[in-house]
Amino acid sequence: MVDMPLNHYRFRSVWSVDSPPEQTFDVLADLAAYPHWWREVREARQVAEDAAELRCRSVLPYDLVFQTHHNTKDPRTGLLRADLVGDLDGTASWRLEPEGRGTRLVYEQEVVVRKPLLRALALISRPLLKANHELMMRSGRRGLRTYLAGFRAGAREGRPIG
Numbered sequence: 001m002v003d004m005p006l007n008h009y010r011f012r013s014v015w016s017v018d019s020p021p022e023q024t025f026d027v028l029a030d031l032a033a034y035p036h037w038w039r040e041v042r043e044a045r046q047v048a049e050d051a052a053e054l055r056c057r058s059v060l061p062y063d064l065v066f067q068t069h070h071n072t073k074d075p076r077t078g079l080l081r082a083d084l085v086g087d088l089d090g091t092a093s094w095r096l097e098p099e100g101r102g103t104r105l106v107y108e109q110e111v112v113v114r115k116p117l118l119r120a121l122a123l124i125s126r127p128l129l130k131a132n133h134e135l136m137m138r139s140g141r142r143g144l145r146t147y148l149a150g151f152r153a154g155a156r157e158g159r160p161i162g
Contacts, residue, residue, distance in 0.1 A: 006122035007113040009129070013137045018102040019148035025075045027148065028094050028105075031068060031082075037147035038140045053086075058136040060128060064088055064115060087115040107137070 004010075017024055027033065031052035034041040042063070043055040050070035057063045066086030072079050078096035090111030097104050118125055 005112070006126055007119050009109070009111055009113065009133070011107070011109040011133055011137075013107045013141075015105040015107070015141045015144070016099055016102060017105065017145050017148055019151065020101075021078055021096045021098055021103045022075060023151060024103045024105065024144075024148065025078060025080065025094075025096055027144070027151075028080055028096075029070070029073055029075075031070075037143040039143060040136045040139055056136070058132045058139075060132045062115070062117065068092065084111060087113065087118075089114055 019027075027037070031050075031054070032044045032046045034044050034052075034054065040058045041054055041056050043053075045053045047053050047067060048069070050073060051067060053065065053067045055063050055065045064087040066084045066088045068082045068084050070080065070082050072081035072093075074080075079093065080096075081091060081093040084090050084092055088111040090109065092107070092109040092111075095106040095108075113119060113122070113129070118129065
């Protein structure tokens, strides 16, 4: 097994939501809307059709700013993948599949942290960064579930969704 540099991270999270895959995919593909449902995504600025600059901050006192560019956006297979460039360099992906009346989501991220302060403190900050990421993912899962529940409520009341 090859050791990874201290500033290299791999994350995997599995979520379930009570929303059909098509609707869930559309929400996840809309990069500019992430701050509406994921509180740690503090800002999203559209920079191209399939790209946005995101500013993220969880409980630790620093922001991570990076551009995310979709390189795969396939609702038919449920795959959404993006390249990340900036304070984080690497890839992130969502895989969606039907699960009962909802959707199972698998989020995978492989990145190198480029932010100079975090690189300099890699030895001591690594456990904190991993815990910070886990908290951010829990919050994102809650936010997405709440956001999608609003779509379902609107559909029941006859309001347009999406």
